Amino acid sequence: MTSEVEKKTDRYTPAAIEEKWRERWASSGLHNTPDTSDKPNFYFLTMFPYPSGEIHVGHWYAFAPPDAAARFLRMRGHNVLFPMGFDAFGINAENAAIDRKLHPAVWTERNMAHMREQFNRMGAAIDWRREVVTCYPEYYRWNQWMFLKLYEKGLAYRGDAPVNWCPRDETVLANEQVINGRCERCDTPVVKRQMTQWFYRITKYADELLRFDGLDWPERVRVLQTNWIGRSEGAELAFPVEGHAGEEIRFFTTRPDTIYGATFMVVAPEHPLVEKIAAPKHRPEVERYVQHARNMAEIERASAEREKTGVDTGAFARNVFTGERIPIWVADYVLATYGTGAIMAVPGHDERDFAFAKKHRLEIREVISPDGTAHARLDEPYAGDGVMVRSGPFTGMRTEEGKRAVADDAKKRGTGGPSVTYRLHDWLISRQRYWGTPIPIVHCDTCGAVPVPYEQLPVVLPRDVEFTGRGGSPLSHVASFVNTTCPKCGGPARRDTDTMDTFVDSSWYMYRYVDPKYDKAFMNKDLGKKWLPVQQYTGGVEHAILHLLYMRFMAKALRDMGELWFDEPAIRFRYQGTIVFKGRKMSKSRGNVQTPDAYVEKYGADTLRLFMMFMGPWVDGADWDASGIEGVHRFLRRVWELAQAEAQPAGPRDADVDRAVHRAIAKVTDDLQTYSFNTAVAAMMELSNALQHATGPSRDEGVATLLLLLAPFAPYMTEELWERRGGRGSVHGQSWPAFDPAIAAANEVTLVIQIDGKVRDRISAPAGIAQPAAEKLAMASPKVKSALDGREPARTIFVPDRLVNFVTRRPS
RNA sequence: GCCGGAGUGGCGAAAUCGGUUUACGCAGCUGACUUAAGAUCAGCCUGGGCGCAAGCCCUAUGAGGGUUCGAGUCCCUCCUCCGGCACCA
Numbered sequence: 001m002t003s004e005v006e007k008k009t010d011r012y013t014p015a016a017i018e019e020k021w022r023e024r025w026a027s028s029g030l031h032n033t034p035d036t037s038d039k040p041n042f043y044f045l046t047m048f049p050y051p052s053g054e055i056h057v058g059h060w061y062a063f064a065p066p067d068a069a070a071r072f073l074r075m076r077g078h079n080v081l082f083p084m085g086f087d088a089f090g091i092n093a094e095n096a097a098i099d100r101k102l103h104p105a106v107w108t109e110r111n112m113a114h115m116r117e118q119f120n121r122m123g124a125a126i127d128w129r130r131e132v133v134t135c136y137p138e139y140y141r142w143n144q145w146m147f148l149k150l151y152e153k154g155l156a157y158r159g160d161a162p163v164n165w166c167p168r169d170e171t172v173l174a175n176e177q178v179i180n181g182r183c184e185r186c187d188t189p190v191v192k193r194q195m196t197q198w199f200y201r202i203t204k205y206a207d208e209l210l211r212f213d214g215l216d217w218p219e220r221v222r223v224l225q226t227n228w229i230g231r232s233e234g235a236e237l238a239f240p241v242e243g244h245a246g247e248e249i250r251f252f253t254t255r256p257d258t259i260y261g262a263t264f265m266v267v268a269p270e271h272p273l274v275e276k277i278a279a280p281k282h283r284p285e286v287e288r289y290v291q292h293a294r295n296m297a298e299i300e301r302a303s304a305e306r307e308k309t310g311v312d313t314g315a316f317a318r319n320v321f322t323g324e325r326i327p328i329w330v331a332d333y334v335l336a337t338y339g340t341g342a343i344m345a346v347p348g349h350d351e352r353d354f355a356f357a358k359k360h361r362l363e364i365r366e367v368i369s370p371d372g373t374a375h376a377r378l379d380e381p382y383a384g385d386g387v388m389v390r391s392g393p394f395t396g397m398r399t400e401e402g403k404r405a406v407a408d409d410a411k412k413r414g415t416g417g418p419s420v421t422y423r424l425h426d427w428l429i430s431r432q433r434y435w436g437t438p439i440p441i442v443h444c445d446t447c448g449a450v451p452v453p454y455e456q457l458p459v460v461l462p463r464d465v466e467f468t469g470r471g472g473s474p475l476s477h478v479a480s481f482v483n484t485t486c487p488k489c490g491g492p493a494r495r496d497t498d499t500m501d502t503f504v505d506s507s508w509y510m511y512r513y514v515d516p517k518y519d520k521a522f523m524n525k526d527l528g529k530k531w532l533p534v535q536q537y538t539g540g541v542e543h544a545i546l547h548l549l550y551m552r553f554m555a556k557a558l559r560d561m562g563e564l565w566f567d568e569p570a571i572r573f574r575y576q577g578t579i580v581f582k583g584r585k586m587s588k589s590r591g592n593v594q595t596p597d598a599y600v601e602k603y604g605a606d607t608l609r610l611f612m613m614f615m616g617p618w619v620d621g622a623d624w625d626a627s628g629i630e631g632v633h634r635f636l637r638r639v640w641e642l643a644q645a646e647a648q649p650a651g652p653r654d655a656d657v658d659r660a661v662h663r664a665i666a667k668v669t670d671d672l673q674t675y676s677f678n679t680a681v682a683a684m685m686e687l688s689n690a691l692q693h694a695t696g697p698s699r700d701e702g703v704a705t706l707l708l709l710l711a712p713f714a715p716y717m718t719e720e721l722w723e724r725r726g727g728r729g730s731v732h733g734q735s736w737p738a739f740d741p742a743i744a745a746a747n748e749v750t751l752v753i754q755i756d757g758k759v760r761d762r763i764s765a766p767a768g769i770a771q772p773a774a775e776k777l778a779m780a781s782p783k784v785k786s787a788l789d790g791r792e793p794a795r796t797i798f799v800p801d802r803l804v805n806f807v808t809r810r811p812s
Numbered sequence: 813g814c815c816g817g818a819g820u821g822g823c824g825a826a827a828u829c830g831g832u833u834u835a836c837g838c839a840g841c842u843g844a845c846u847u848a849a850g851a852u853c854a855g856c857c858u859g860g861g862c863g864c865a866a867g868c869c870c871u872a873u874g875a876g877g878g879u880u881c882g883a884g885u886c887c888c889u890c891c892u893c894c895g896g897c898a899c900c901a
Contacts, residue, residue: 223896224897333899334899343901355899614825616824683836685836754831755881794881
């Protein structure tokens with residue numbers, strides 16, 4: 001039956017077709033996006049990859065669906081900017097240099113070449129003229145420029161703080177790069193070190209970052225960011241230290257209403273006052289404890305199950321509310337990095353303080369009562385709201401009122417007042433590594449830290465560096481780099497040998513794509529005005545906090561410098577889930593990296609693209625299993641045959657086929673807007689199944705429509721078929737098919753007939769049938785008659801075009 | 813522990829507003845074509861029961877309860893899995 005067709009059409013050979021179109025598109029510049037056209041501009045951005053060299057199926061999953069979405073927008077009449085580049089700095093390149101004696105620049109270039117090739121095989125419609133590569137001086141000079149600008153504004157500063165140190169990578173890490181007390185990269189337990197480092201003052205924008213006004217971002221990402229920022233309202237208060245005139249311990253609490261229950265204080269081992277106030281008798285023990293705490297790995301120290309250790313400093317503070325002397329302890333359950341590194345301990349109403357008080361026999365006092373009456377003893381801490389008891393003039397106040405009253409009272413006395421604290425810390429951006437942006441600062445013995453003058457940018461990363469993997473920042477061993485003159489006094493000086501966190505690079509790259517070669521500013525603002533902000537951003541959920549928060553911060557900082565004219569860099573964000581393999585993340589070290597190459601070779605890029613989108617909902621990710629790839633390949637082969645079959649003889653239209661076509665248009669259009677790629681593919685499969693059995697002009701037109709719908713998904717095959725069918729220009733330059741609801745509307749519907757909610761029959765009826773007519777039809781059904789068995793419906797539920805439900809029971 | 817999200821065939825998954833559960837595929841089974849295999853095409857595929865058969869009845873969306881004419885969808889309790897945070901005062 002199909003033999004005739006087979007003679008006329010050759011077999012579907014993806015390799016040849018795809019190579020042909022790759023070349024044609026490249027030479028015709030099909031994917032080049034003009035900055036102005038008669039169509040509205042649309043900036044569609046997908047997170048650029050790190051050129052790790054290991055291309056796996058996850059890369060296709062991240063890039064093929066957005067490519068389809070971008071192509072769809074083009075067919076819908078937008079001038080779409082869909083750029084790509086490389087997040088090319090990073091520690092992996094340096095480790096590769098150490099392991100294989102390959103310069104990071106060489107390793108990175110090689111990997112980028114490989115990845116560009118992959119993008120091209122995928123058929124991604126990328127305008128490569130706009131490529132951005134972060135490790136080139138033309139790019140990173142603007143990191144340095146921004147650093148200097150932030151420094152001028154007080155948004156970049158050098159600070160001494162307890163920081164996360166990864167002993168294996170020999171560098172500090174931002175909080176965001178520590179996962180469960182371990183280094184995000186190498187999984188080594190992180191230790192805290194007191195170090196002088198560079199920070200970006202992201203906390204200045206904490207409150208603004210909590211607002212997502214006008215943003216269409218997934219709830220999940222907003223929640224993650226909100227929790228990360230961790231805003232807490234309460235009071236910052238201070239208790240004076242006895243015997244140390246002028247010294248006081250400041251602390252933050254969310255429960256000022258419990259202050260009469262503060263029977264002791266606890267300071268973190270890193271607290272600056274510890275050494276000063278420890279009583280001589282206690283000093284050796286305190287020093288031993290502090291030393292021990294410092295040497296402990298974070299993961300060990302942070303374990304909540306661990307018993308609460310601590311020692312008495314022998315010093316006392318005065319609870320200014322009760323007037324009592326209360327002991328000051330040092331314990332590592334108080335974190336140096338949150339609040340002020342000290343707390344008032346209220347064992348009666350805080351679980352941790354309770355456990356500590358029990359262990360060290362400290363006084364536990366009830367000051368909040370759920371029922372308003374004071375109890376003789378507390379067997380467990382009560383952390384809920386209630387009424388203040390044993391609280392002097394505040395006794396009888398409820399928690400809400402008490403919080404305010406105590407904070408206001410403290411303010412009147414000059415010992416504190418209402419305050420807000422965040423979990424979010426300033427962004428630690430310096431790294432003791434080579435492959436990153438040099439920090440444009442010169443250290444001079446007379447002038448201190450001096451910014452490199454703007455006209456001397458970029459501070460170029462020296463090429464000849466020895467990679468030993470040991471002994472601090474590799475740059476510190478390069479004399480020609482380190483030794484310089486002070487821009488201020490002209491005397492001998494040393495360059496800062498740290499480099500920037502690579503998240504600095506990616507915090508603003510979206511502005512660079514607009515005109516990556518522009519050398520007067522980080523962005524060509526004239527062109528930027530045509531594109532920014534990004535209208536659609538996509539990428540992995542794993543960046544929900546790190547990159548996406550930094551990117552928002554940088555936009556706000558640049559805005560406040562007058563460099564940007566919007567508050568948020570990306571209006572709409574959608575993420576894809578993660579592709580794992582047998583339940584585990586793919587990685588070279590695990591040896592479970594699944595590469596796309598074999599599939600591309602066997603089935604073609606179009607099939608793999610389509611399969612990536614068909615596997616399941618994009619947001620969910622998947623456990624990689626290629627067993628279903630045959631199915632989508634078969635579908636493409638059927639379309640291949642269908643599109644080349646002989647033209648149908650003239651004849652009447654087929655309303656059923658026309659309806660199927662327009663329903664598919666509606667479904668695919670909708671699904672592409674909501675990133676439901678899997679159901680879009682299913683809808684096209686359904687359409688192709690329907691067309692297979694159709695005849696006449698409806699079939700021919702339906703096939704033509706199917707090719708247009710399929711074009712964003714399978715760009716190669718549809719282009720080839722478009723050409724073979726004598727289409728003008730490129731299929732990708734065509735308009736998206738128009739949906740006609742009148743054609744899609746059914747004139748026959750299936751009515752479900754229920755009796756007491758149970759389906760008894762299905763009958764076909766004209767669309768829009770009125771209730772009386774529908775009931776009559778339903779009653780005529782023999783099945784309904786026998787099921788009713790002579791009973792009379794007490795009432796009838798009618799859902800137009802859907803169901804008739806006869807209810808025989810009376811409502812009880 | 814806290815905050816999110818999810819549990820539907822053998823598998824990946826569909827299912828506007830509460831209204832035909834299982835679309836679209838994979839795997840499997842049966843048949844057609846073939847010397848045969850493959851490819852392709854047609855059909856079957858929750859479980860159980862009745863029937864020679866067309867078909868019919870009951871049952872099923874993690875478990876239990878509730879609301880409703882009607883629940884995968886809403887409410888309550890519980891279980892399991894995934895993600896995030898984790899002594900944050």
